[in-house]
Amino acid sequence: MFSDKVRIFSGSSNPLLAERICEELGVSLGKIKISRFKSGEVYVHYEETIRNCDVFLVQSFSHPINENFVELLVMIDAAKRASARTINIIVPYYGYARQERKAAPREPISAKMLADVLTTVGVDRIITLDLHAPAIQGFFNIPVDHLTALDLISDYLKSKNIKNPVVVSPDAGRASTAEKLANYLDSPFAIMIKKRPAHNESVITHVIGDVEGQTPIIIEDLIDTGTTIVNVVESLKERGAEDIYVCATHPLFSGPAVQRLDHPNIKEVVVTDSIFLPELTSDRFKVISVAPMLAEATRIIIEGGSISTLFKNAGI
Numbered sequence: 001m002f003s004d005k006v007r008i009f010s011g012s013s014n015p016l017l018a019e020r021i022c023e024e025l026g027v028s029l030g031k032i033k034i035s036r037f038k039s040g041e042v043y044v045h046y047e048e049t050i051r052n053c054d055v056f057l058v059q060s061f062s063h064p065i066n067e068n069f070v071e072l073l074v075m076i077d078a079a080k081r082a083s084a085r086t087i088n089i090i091v092p093y094y095g096y097a098r099q100e101r102k103a104a105p106r107e108p109i110s111a112k113m114l115a116d117v118l119t120t121v122g123v124d125r126i127i128t129l130d131l132h133a134p135a136i137q138g139f140f141n142i143p144v145d146h147l148t149a150l151d152l153i154s155d156y157l158k159s160k161n162i163k164n165p166v167v168v169s170p171d172a173g174r175a176s177t178a179e180k181l182a183n184y185l186d187s188p189f190a191i192m193i194k195k196r197p198a199h200n201e202s203v204i205t206h207v208i209g210d211v212e213g214q215t216p217i218i219i220e221d222l223i224d225t226g227t228t229i230v231n232v233v234e235s236l237k238e239r240g241a242e243d244i245y246v247c248a249t250h251p252l253f254s255g256p257a258v259q260r261l262d263h264p265n266i267k268e269v270v271v272t273d274s275i276f277l278p279e280l281t282s283d284r285f286k287v288i289s290v291a292p293m294l295a296e297a298t299r300i301i302i303e304g305g306s307i308s309t310l311f312k313n314a315g316i
Helices: 015-025 065-081 110-121 134-139 150-159 172-185 227-238 257-261 291-303
Strands: 006-010 032-036 042-046 054-058 086-091 125-129 144-147 165-169 189-195 203-208 215-223 244-251 266-272 285-288
Touching: 006 015, 006 291, 015 054, 015 291, 032 065, 042 065, 054 065, 065 086, 065 110, 086 291, 110 134, 125 291, 134 144, 144 291, 150 172, 150 244, 150 266, 150 285, 165 172, 172 189, 172 215, 215 227, 215 266, 227 244, 227 257
Parallel strands: 006 054, 054 086, 086 125, 125 144, 165 189, 165 215, 215 244, 244 266, 266 285
Antiparallel strands: 032 042, 189 203
């Protein structure tokens, strides 16, 4: 029986995912009131006792990221002052992760700053999914359970029986993930070399690997504006590739990204529900739920066991 001392609450960013996690665990989503004062300040009130309970707070750092982040901080503080035994945060998408190092003088390392704030305010553990840079785990001095949706995506792709697949990393940073997916699918992989003249802009300069006559599968951790993905798709088509599958864990879909990705050379866009998406009208999009995995990770944390058992490759 799942512990009766566990309480799961949702912030405003993705309540549907929180509900799905609770359904998987067979528990009710905790009652919490979250509102805003006229000034925009956040108000939080837990409407049930959490004294001596293991509290799990579900909140993605998605748009509006600063609102959602501060809301989570207030939720954490309220839980701490209500005598929760432990405060665990489930952050399916960890925002600011692309600012994990200094690329130029006088820049912040915002991913580290977020980690410091979360630790200082009283978090005991963080559960997150496909960090943009895995080294971000080291920014925390508390346990970090870093999960991946790669198995879910690879199982879905296998079920499609894609003809002549080739896994494509859109940049050198995704090469390791592309190699893992290629091994799962028993397919070759290729790497795109690009340069970035500005934020959310990219230019493809080279392709390492053969894509002519193949069906490319682009693997990313996130899709923001979709500009880079469309550039990669068009570059692959110029090199004789077939229509393309695009896969990513986190669908940020900023601005007109959905319209951009509804592209005639994109066969399907495969993402997860780590970020709440309004109903997508195009059948070009496939959303896979990460709720069962997050629920099982929660169960393991409470009851004991190894998180690595959730993955095909225990080394992940």
